[in-house]
Amino acid sequence: MIEPSAAETFDTVIIGGGPGGSTAGAYLAKAGRKVLILEREKFPRFHIGESMLPFSNDVFKETGVWPKLVDGGFMEKKGAEFCTANGTRFQRFWFARGISPEYGQTFQVERARFDQVLLDHAASLGATVREEARASGLVLGDSEHAVTYEWQGMTHTVRCRWLLDATGRDTFVGKSLGLSRVPTQEDRRIATYAHFRGVFRNEGDAAGHITIVRLPGGWFWFIPLDAEKTSVGYVQRVDDLRESGRRPEESFDFVTQNYKELHDRLREAERLGGIHTTADYSYRFETFAPHPRVFFVGDAAGFTDPIFSSGVMMAMKSARVAARLMGEADAAGAAGLSPAQRRLYTRDVNRMMTVYVKMITAFYDNPSFELFMHPAPVLNIPSAIVAIVGGATELPFRLWWRMKAFYFFCWLQRRFAIAPRIDFHAEETPRPLARKPMQDAAPATAPGV
Ligand SMILES: Cc1cc2nc3c(=O)[nH]c(=O)nc-3n(C[C@H](O)[C@H](O)[C@H](O)COP(=O)(O)OP(=O)(O)OC[C@H]3O[C@@H](n4cnc5c(N)ncnc54)[C@H](O)[C@@H]3O)c2cc1C
The missing domain is CATH 3.50.50.60 (FAD/NAD(P)-binding domain)
Incomplete structure (x- = not known):
């Protein structure tokens, strides 16, 4: 040195x-x-x-x-899956089925x-x-x-x-x-997270998928890190946490015990190490x-x-x-x-970020999320969504217009139910484990891309 x-x-x-x-x-x-x-x-x-x-x-x-x-x-990651915390909806994405199948895999x-x-x-x-x-x-x-x-x-x-x-x-x-x-983002959010052992795992090629579980006002992630360890985190509005009167880790425990999908996934889990929190980060x-x-x-x-x-x-x-x-x-x-190059750098990085800011806004908007969870194979739009979920930030025309079409359909969904509505509040009370997590539904609901 x-x-x-x-x-x-x-x-x-x-x-x-x-x-x-x-x-x-x-x-x-x-x-x-x-x-x-x-x-x-x-x-x-x-x-x-x-x-x-x-x-x-x-x-x-x-x-x-x-x-x-x-x-x-490192754990191979071939896709992502999204479901509702009350276990009523499930959607699994495979990167290899996106508009750019060469980006079929990465790592957790x-x-x-x-x-x-x-x-x-x-x-x-x-x-x-x-x-x-x-x-x-x-x-x-x-x-x-x-x-x-x-x-x-x-x-x-x-x-x-x-x-x-x-x-x-x-x-x-x-x-x-x-x-x-x-x-x-308008809302300030807080994330509470830890590593666990014994969390439910998918089998086969989906073993490395990230699972996102959507709640009425927040979401959970499940990221398999190796054969044993899974990262689990809860993101919620700071205002909701304040109103609940709970500390972040109490809120984490409360929610995992009260939503079926979370309860099922964590029923045999054991926490490894401490709980972390990160707030106010956008x-x-x-x-x-x-x-x-x-x-x-x-x-x-x-x-x-x-x-x-x-x-x-x-x-x-x-x-x-x-x-x-x-x-x-x-x-x-x-x-x-030059001043122009400085603007160019800011614009280029901003443009990539904006692709996500729009998708994030859609994720938190219930009608848009309903559409996201019900990707009808129209105009090959689901494959464009898969590419964005996989990290496509430079939007060539074939991707760009499909994204625009997706946001147009989101706008329609806010007015008319072109995709089935989701009742996020159904089954909010604690229930005994009645079935396996919803990965069984994947073949029927995987996007037709
Ligand atoms: C709750 C949560 C969940 C996330 N999940 C994901 C995810 O699943 N996937 C994903 O891609 N991203 C995720 N992110 C985002 C991800 O953490 C960051 O975007 C990423 O780490 C950014 O990398 P970076 O190199 O810019 O900064 P960092 O990874 O934060 O690295 C910055 C480094 O700078 C060092 N440093 C800070 N100050 C100083 C100083 N004064 N002098 C010297 N060194 C300094 C720090 O020690 C640190 O090592 C998540 C973020 C949060 C908050």
């Missing part, structure tokens, strides 16, 4: 060694840049965000980390190990990685920036031409610059390139509700765009990004 001097200089400093930071580090080190990644924690460390999307695979392959993930024994990951693989990979490509190194100060300059960080009991300063903020929801640079964040900055040589990537740019598991993919894709734009600016001999 290099001993830093007071005036150490790197071409690029990346603050944060999560998927956004390590992916940016991999692209930039591959391009021959001298890169420093500062990571506050000692890896491996717990992190939430465990379900990947197959459209991330391109990034894994481009950076060269793909074989390490394949060899890493325990982030402690996954993030370590990505960070080690960036280091193997030549990035300098410093763990337990917390960025604490920042001065942006015309020709270079200075970042102050705490490491090994001392304060250090590093100078750089380019700076990437990949600090996740800490948004270190955005906060240091005093930039304001705008919410991406926002975005107005610009993701606040300076000609500064980028925000991943959650440091913005964060949307995790219902469609888009966070890690967004972090990696924004890192990819940032690395490309840096390359283009340097190849052109420019001092940094």
Whole structure:
């Protein structure tokens, strides 16, 4: 490890060694840049965000980390399934049946190990990685920036031409610059989650599916992480939690005992470790390139509700765009990004995020959810939905118009019941286990794509 001097200089400093930071580090080190990644924690460390999307695979392959993930024994994920908590509806999606069947599979990951693989990979490509190194100060300059960080009991300063903020929801640079964040959702939500053993599992190819269980005002995720361990989380409105008068973990227990689908899935489960909570997490900055040589990537740019598991993919894709734009600016001999390039970066990342913001709005809108849960094989729209659920954010025309058609049908559904209505409140009272979870219904209801 290099001993830093007071005036150490790197071409690029990346603050944060999560998927956004390590992916940016991999692209930039591959391009021959001298890169420093500062990571506050000692890896491996717990992190939430465990379900990947197959459209991330391109990034894994481009950076060269793909074989390490394949060899890493991570759980294969081939699709997703959605059901109602009262057990009345079930819908299973297979990525291979989407409009882009080549994106048929990805992984469920325990982030402690996954993030370590990505960070080690960036280091193997030549990035300098410093763990337990917390960025604490920042001065942006015309020709270079200075970042102050705490490491090994001392304060250090590093100078750089380019700076990437990949600090996740800490948004270190955005906060240091005093930039304001705008919410991406009206309702504030809180997530309560833990790892469990003994949770119900699908058999066969669906064993790695993520299961989303929709309640009247919230939802649960079930993410199988390995042969034993399952990540289970509950997302609800902060206002609902407050009104209930319960603490987050009490609310988690109450709901799992009172909704049949949850009760069935967790009846033999045993919690491993503590319960975590994360609140108030949907926002975005107005610009993701606040300076000609500064980028925000991943959650440091913005964060949307995790219902469609888009966070890690967004972090990696924004890192990819940032690395490309840096390359283009340097190849052109420019001092940094032009105003147009800065707008372009913000627009490109925003556009990807907006695909999800719209889907998330539809998920929480009951009539749209009714349609989502009843994808009639009209105009091949279900296959477009599968592609979005799989992480398609660049919308070619064949996908774009089908999404528009889907939202049009959602609009119709709000006025006329073109798909069967869902009664979210049916069977809300505790019931003894009467049947297996609804995976048995899958063959009959899988989307005809
Ligand atoms: C409840 C919940 C469920 C989620 N589920 C999913 C999911 O299923 N799938 C999915 O893809 N995404 C999910 N996400 C989103 C996912 O967690 C994030 O989008 C993803 O981790 C973003 O990656 P990142 O690299 O931008 O930030 P992070 O992964 O948060 O990494 C940021 C890193 O920066 C470091 N850091 C912070 N401040 C400093 C500092 N001052 N100095 C140095 N280092 C610093 C942190 O230690 C951290 O390691 C979920 C999020 C939540 C809240």
